[in-house]
Amino acid sequence: MIEFQAVTKRYDDGTVAVDHLDLTIEDGRVTVLVGPSGCGKTTSLRMINRMVEASSGTILLDGKDIRDQPAAALRRGIGYVIQNAGLFPHRSVLDNVATVPILLGTKKAAARKRAAELLETVGLPAEMGKRYPGQLSGGQQQRVGVARALAADPPVLLMDEPFSAVDPIVRDDLQDELLRLQSELGKTIVFVTHDIDEAIKLGDKVAVLRVGGQLAQYDSPSALLAKPVDDFVASFVGRDRGYRALGFLSAHGIEVKPVAAVALGATVDEARRALEGGWAVVVDDTRRPVGWVSEVSLSTVEGQVRREWLVSGGSLYVADAEGKAGSLRTALDAALSSPAALGITVDGEGALVGAVTAESVLAALAKARQAGEVPL
Amino acid sequence: MNWVADHADELFTVSLEHLRLALLPVLVGLLLSLPLGWAANRWRIARLVLVPVSGLLYTIPSLALFVMMPLLIGTQILDPLNVQVALTVYTVALLVRSIADALAAVPEPVIAAATAMGYRAVGRFFAVELPLAIPVMVAGLRVAAVSNISLVAVGQIIGVGGLGYFLLHGAQSPPNYPEIISGIVLIVVLALLVDLLLALAGRALTPWARSRPGGSR
Ligand SMILES: Nc1ncnc2c1ncn2[C@@H]1O[C@H](COP(=O)(O)OP(=O)(O)OP(=O)(O)O)[C@@H](O)[C@H]1O
Numbered sequence: 058m059i060e061f062q063a064v065t066k067r068y069d070d071g072t073v074a075v076d077h078l079d080l081t082i083e084d085g086r087v088t089v090l091v092g093p094s095g096c097g098k099t100t101s102l103r104m105i106n107r108m109v110e111a112s113s114g115t116i117l118l119d120g121k122d123i124r125d126q127p128a129a130a131l132r133r134g135i136g137y138v139i140q141n142a143g144l145f146p147h148r149s150v151l152d153n154v155a156t157v158p159i160l161l162g163t164k165k166a167a168a169r170k171r172a173a174e175l176l177e178t179v180g181l182p183a184e185m186g187k188r189y190p191g192q193l194s195g196g197q198q199q200r201v202g203v204a205r206a207l208a209a210d211p212p213v214l215l216m217d218e219p220f221s222a223v224d225p226i227v228r229d230d231l232q233d234e235l236l237r238l239q240s241e242l243g244k245t246i247v248f249v250t251h252d253i254d255e256a257i258k259l260g261d262k263v264a265v266l267r268v269g270g271q272l273a274q275y276d277s278p279s280a281l282l283a284k285p286v287d288d289f290v291a292s293f294v295g296r297d298r299g300y301r302a303l304g305f306l307s308a309h310g311i312e313v314k315p316v317a318a319v320a321l322g323a324t325v326d327e328a329r330r331a332l333e334g335g336w337a338v339v340v341d342d343t344r345r346p347v348g349w350v351s352e353v354s355l356s357t358v359e360g361q362v363r364r365e366w367l368v369s370g371g372s373l374y375v376a377d378a379e380g381k382a383g384s385l386r387t388a389l390d391a392a393l394s395s396p397a398a399l400g401i402t403v404d405g406e407g408a409l410v411g412a413v414t415a416e417s418v419l420a421a422l423a424k425a426r427q428a429g430e431v432p433l
Numbered sequence: 434m435n436w437v438a439d440h441a442d443e444l445f446t447v448s449l450e451h452l453r454l455a456l457l458p459v460l461v462g463l464l465l466s467l468p469l470g471w472a473a474n475r476w477r478i479a480r481l482v483l484v485p486v487s488g489l490l491y492t493i494p495s496l497a498l499f500v501m502m503p504l505l506i507g508t509q510i511l512d513p514l515n516v517q518v519a520l521t522v523y524t525v526a527l528l529v530r531s532i533a534d535a536l537a538a539v540p541e542p543v544i545a546a547a548t549a550m551g552y553r554a555v556g557r558f559f560a561v562e563l564p565l566a567i568p569v570m571v572a573g574l575r576v577a578a579v580s581n582i583s584l585v586a587v588g589q590i591i592g593v594g595g596l597g598y599f600l601l602h603g604a605q606s607p608p609n610y611p612e613i614i615s616g617i618v619l620i621v622v623l624a625l626l627v628d629l630l631l632a633l634a635g636r637a638l639t640p641w642a643r644s645r646p647g648g649s650r
């Protein structure tokens with residue numbers, strides 16, 4: 058557990074970066090610090106490992122004042138992942154990862170062996186250990202940064218905007234990977250971001266800071282979206298927070314309707330006959346959806362249905378058979394992003410099972426409201 | 434050419450002596466510039482003093498510095514130490530700024546990461562900051578070594594030894610051209626050789642600096 062008790066940081070030039078912060082960070086959870094630029098996120102994070110010393114107040118780690126031990130010793134027990142990875146350019150990837158264990162006295166060979174395992178843990182081939190950081194992509198470097206922070210198996214991990222410098226698709230992967238890792242490792246993670254979507258996706262608890270270093274709200278993501286304490290938080294969590302809140306409601310039990318489907322390679326005549334309401338889903342030989350055909354798109358072609366003619370589909374809604382359905386948000390997004398206004402629904406294997414409509418999502422939402430599942 | 438053949442042994446020993454005279458100051462200069470460069474990077478005030486002063490030192494003509502040395506360090510006018518100390522001063526003047534700049538160029542996230550992982554200041558300097566400064570340092574060392582090799586020849590005017598001897602001795606009347614040319618050629622060859630060796634050593638020490646994104650090894 059990490060406890061901030063009335064912690065203030067005033068820099069030499071008089072800037073108050075953090076102002077009387079009281080915050081309790083729970084063990085084994087992901088706690089996200091989020092807020093606009095300059096609100097003191099990095100400062101707060103760096104006070105935990107004493108890269109920044111608090112001006113007043115106390116920070117306790119597992120009940121002990123962090124100032125009780127030398128800063129370097131404290132830091133070796135706390136993993137730190139920095140924006141842009143901050144890898145050592147002159148050391149191989151493997152040696153980068155092995156840094157802290159070697160500082161702690163582990164033999165080089167043993168540290169390297171463990172480092173190679175860690176590379177695989179974060180989803181990189183062990184051979185990549187021989188390369189230098191300059192030979193990796195940004196996303197790969199970020200993974201190495203995570204492996205390096207994990208190397209000495211510290212109970213606490215500090216992460217300062219670790220994924221903000223990579224493109225959105227890679228960022229999404231890295232976030233999923235972090236959640237997967239966390240489900241195995243159960244570290245106490247303090248994660249800084251200015252991206253509220255990232256905060257909501259990753260955080261068990263989210264602390265919203267306002268400029269001037271004050272804590273505006275500290276809550277679970279769903280409570281934050283449902284009940285922002287003031288206008289600042291409301292505007293920060295965004296205007297589409299009602300939509301995002303759907304992400305916390307399971308779409309289990311939502312009505313999935315049958316949908317017209319044709320196989321890739323069927324004749325155009327067959328496809329025309331299959332259309333319902335002017336549209337049909339095209340599936341490949343494993344029944345995975347690959348796109349749509351419409352009355353309009355079929356009117357100018359002959360022969361067999363070909364991939365090149367397909368109208369691309371929207372996002373998919375995964376309705377898992379074992380009751381682990383996707384969220385209402387993914388269901389609604391599938392419906393809204395579909396050219397036919399029908400959200401393609403697939404099972405765990407990705408095979409087509411039917412379609413959901415926006416109306417059925419709203420009906421499910423109304424039902425959840427009645428059942429009191431929506432925090433108000 | 435007879436002269437060269439007759440004096441081959443002497444040419445060789447004097448070349449070695451020339452190298453020692455030129456390179457010892459480079460080594461001492463490097464050892465002195467490391468802490469000075471570190472200080473110039475660490476404290477603004479140190480940089481404000483060290484960088485202009487070293488720039489200024491470098492503009493003093495070598496001969497003037499050689500003959501001023503006795504005044505500064507209390508040696509005899511013909512003491513070889515004069516030239517050694519003067520060349521060390523040049524080397525320091527050249528390297529302090531490069532080292533300070535190279536240290537300043539180490540990316541902030543890299544330093545922050547090292548600190549966060551539990552390096553203390555000294556350990557971090559030798560493990561992270563100094564290795565990253567090697568390419569710039571080697572560039573500075575090459576300039577210093579080459580310029581020292583030619584300056585040692587100038588030092589012969591105040592009797593320091595080295596290949597400059599052949600230039601001055603050969604220039605007495607009647608001039609002995611094979612002797613003069615041998616001296617010049619050897620000085621140039623030594624300079625090129627040392628420059629090449631330093632460049633190779635620099636490359637060997639920094640395999641990481643050659644790596645390109647996406648490349649494999
Ligand atoms: N070393 C410093 N000296 C003086 N002021 C500083 C220093 N570091 C940060 N600040 C100031 O403290 C405030 C908080 O900075 P901090 O870096 O903690 O913000 P942040 O929330 O991490 O911002 P960002 O999202 O831009 O990274 C800012 O006003 C910043 O200018």
Ligand SMILES: [Mg+2]
Nearest residue numbers: 098099100217
């Ligand atoms: Mg920051």
